[in-house]
């Protein structure tokens with residue numbers, strides 16, 4: 001195993017040994033190829049450089065308490081990538097091909113799977129993008145699918161479950177009402193970066209987007225879903241322009257297992273007043289508790305018109321949900337849902 005101090009690592013790119021890639025040309029996939037060269041030769045007229053036919057995924061592999069390596073729900077990532085590619089009207093890998101290339105990428109980077117005790121994991125980044133030279137605006141005919149990996153620590157270098165602040169985005173939208181927000185397209189992120197930079201430069205960890213039509217209800221954070229606990233209820237948003245988070249789906253399932261009521265519905269901003277535990281959720285860290293949400297007329301304003309405050313630590317119900325998900329990912333709990341794919345060393 002590589003001699004790496006994972007305690008110093010954040011959610012960032014760190015070099016590994018290999019990537020695996022395949023191309024779909026005229027509807028036919030090439031054999032996936034492993035490569036230790038972290039370079040791709042692409043035609044400068046490839047659509048990805050111009051009209052952004054590009055989507056991606058994020059999945060994680062964990063070294064468990066029993067030494068086994070578990071890849072968490074890769075089939076769900078494969079299906080979500082298929083739905084993103086269908087939206088872009090371009091070819092995509094089958095679920096089998098997607099999962100097989102993820103497994104081969106893990107095996108080729110075996111020495112970079114962090115040890116169990118580190119709390120770190122091997123993050124997989126599958127990307128699919130249009131490669132055929134084109135000038136006219138149309139969907140990609142030919143695509144490249146690449147799976148790469150990075151051994152990552154906790155997001156932003158923050159301690160596990162350390163609470164963060166957020167600000168509402170009233171004058172920047174992440175996704176249009178009938179737009180592409182429900183798909184994991186690179187373009188969605190490109191267009192939210194500017195607003196994110198403003199929030200980050202003001203010291204906020206998260207930016208919370210609202211529905212673009214009325215700005216009255218909560219959609220999601222820039223790279224994670226929103227969920228809250230009120231009494232015995234798990235409440236999350238219900239909008240076609242919110243990315244269907246795999247973590248949120250798992251949390252809902254676990255919440256039901258724990259006897260919580262689960263509501264997927266519009267959550268109006270004013271309701272924040274009555275929420276007991278507020279969190280963001282996603283693959284990167286499962287849950288980030290939110291201790292404060294500021295409301296402003298414009299993100300650029302110094303003046304805060306309203307502040308919603310929550311506990312300065314992860315709430316007890318959220319903590320229980322977190323422990324169950326982490327327990328399954330790390331082999332501490334029985335995988336009753338069959339979520340983990342055990343990956344063997346090659």
Ligand SMILES: Cc1ncc(COP(=O)(O)O)c(C=O)c1O
Nearest residue numbers: 223224225243245246247282283
């Ligand atoms: C916009 C957005 N929402 C939600 C999520 C969380 O999704 P998941 O739980 O599948 O990682 C992500 C991260 O993937 C994201 O980028």
